[in-house]
Amino acid sequence: MDFKLSDDSLAMQASTHKVVNHLLEYEQHFHETNEVHKDVDETLREMGYYGLSIPEEFGGTPVDKVTLALIQMELARMPPQFWPSIRQALGPIPQLLLLHGTAKQKDKWLSRIAAGATACFALTEPDAGSDVGAMRTTAVKKGDRWVLEGAKTYISNAERGDLFLVFAKTDQSKGRDGVSAFLVEPTTAGFSMSKPIRTMGFMTNGVYGLTFDNCEIPAENLLGEENRGFYYAVSGLNEARVNVGCQALGGSQIAFEHALQYAKDRVTFGQPLSNHQVVQHMLADMAMEQHAARMLLLEAAWGLQTGVDVRLKSSYAKVFCTEVANRIADRALQIFGGAGYIKGMVVERVYRELRVMRIFEGANEIQRNMIAKQLLGD
Known part of the structure; x- marks a missing residue:
């Protein structure tokens, strides 16, 4: 990568990490009731997460694309049900309104989206x-x-x-x-x-x-x-694919965190699970793949930020991040063993939630077709 993460970006990532850790206290409530506690959306709304891709003139608090990626990776450590409308607010519709909307359309909708409309x-x-x-x-x-x-x-x-x-x-x-x-x-x-x-x-x-x-x-x-709708959809989906990569890596990150801690705490054959080389290798592979995927994702986000053609790299990011995330979630559940297959466990939740990411916003098979066409100059 030819960029350095700014202090402001890292500060916003750190503050979001703290917010998410607080809101994760409500995850067990969600598993037990299938209802998201009202404090979750109220907190996220009050802190301005709905307006991160909307200009100040419409009530937003915009950040650059790299910072947005870092923030989304933190938010995605939560269950996806905790922030569905925010994902929409950070998705292609506000950007398409900004690029192609009339003054009346922008005035009517962007401020409403920044305030929490879906x-x-x-x-x-x-x-x-x-x-x-x-x-x-x-x-x-x-x-x-x-x-x-x-x-x-x-x-x-x-x-x-x-x-x-x-x-x-x-x-x-x-x-x-x-x-x-x-x-x-x-x-x-x-x-x-x-x-x-x-x-x-x-x-x-x-x-x-x-x-x-x-x-x-x-x-x-x-x-x-x-x-011109098809071309608007394609341009919007380039950014949406980077967002999906963020969502996938956020999920795999928290699954990795839980698996790492469980491996240290769980005792088998008289010693911590983490002492067994096979588990060490699983953790090493998980960490390496998570890091590599994160670098690829941030490079694509940097491309969005600098206005270069990101069709290829957004497809790279969408495929690689979602497939890495699924592998990490699978290994995390394996480390937990039978305990990981129980409803209410974070690794079970992540394993189940991540599967759709290889399908939506352009199935990974279609992304590979698009990548090949660009490589071959078709």
Whole structure:
């Protein structure tokens, strides 16, 4: 890496670490009740974590991309259910609003997101995930309105969504080059939401399907230019993939911390588990891979910060960090043995929650396709 972490970045990381350690006291409550204690969101909201990617003029407290990565890695030591709306606030929607939104759109939404409103990214459909060109949701211009028809699926945080960035076909003949992006509020007539689709983990209630049935929105709700939605999604997902890397490494970090301490405390055959060479090797591999992934991630974050093309490095980071994190979580659970497989254990939680990260924001297999195309110049 050709950069040095600033004192301010390290200070913000350290302060977030302390906040997270305090909020982790509520994890057992969550495991027992499946409810996040109200103090968690109140604390995070009061400390300004919702506004870290939003300019001051809209009520935010912005930090640079490297600092943001360090902060997210700390926040991700908590259960993901503790900070779902913050992940959305640090995701692609605020950045796309800043880059492509009108003055009215920015004024209306950025301050609300900084204050804690939830903005949801609605791209995936029942028959179109990675293949955006297969999207079936349409938007037809009728006078001063757009009419949306179609469905989305696996939408995170939809139950608390205040704003949805919905991608729809505006020119059926152009494939992915005929996709546009729209700002849709959940109170809009013709907008409906499914019951929760239960998941292995990650979301408290699950994910949701959205349906648009003659759903009319004002023409001014188009984000940016017509038929440029695919390119907005791609640019937004570059940053989202770096964020996923942060979330993965935060989870694997706390799993490693617990495994390291357990190995020191657990006595087997008359000596600490950590005295056994096989366990020492597992811990060494976990530490090395975590460090290597962190360096790769921070390099990608530095690229975002300096405005260089990060398509390749964001894919590197997304694949490597999520796969390293899954390996670390697996080894951590193995070190705990049967105790690690019990509900309510941190390593069990991390092992279960991390699995989806190899799928969302662009499945790792798709990322490898993208990496190969860039390497081959296709």
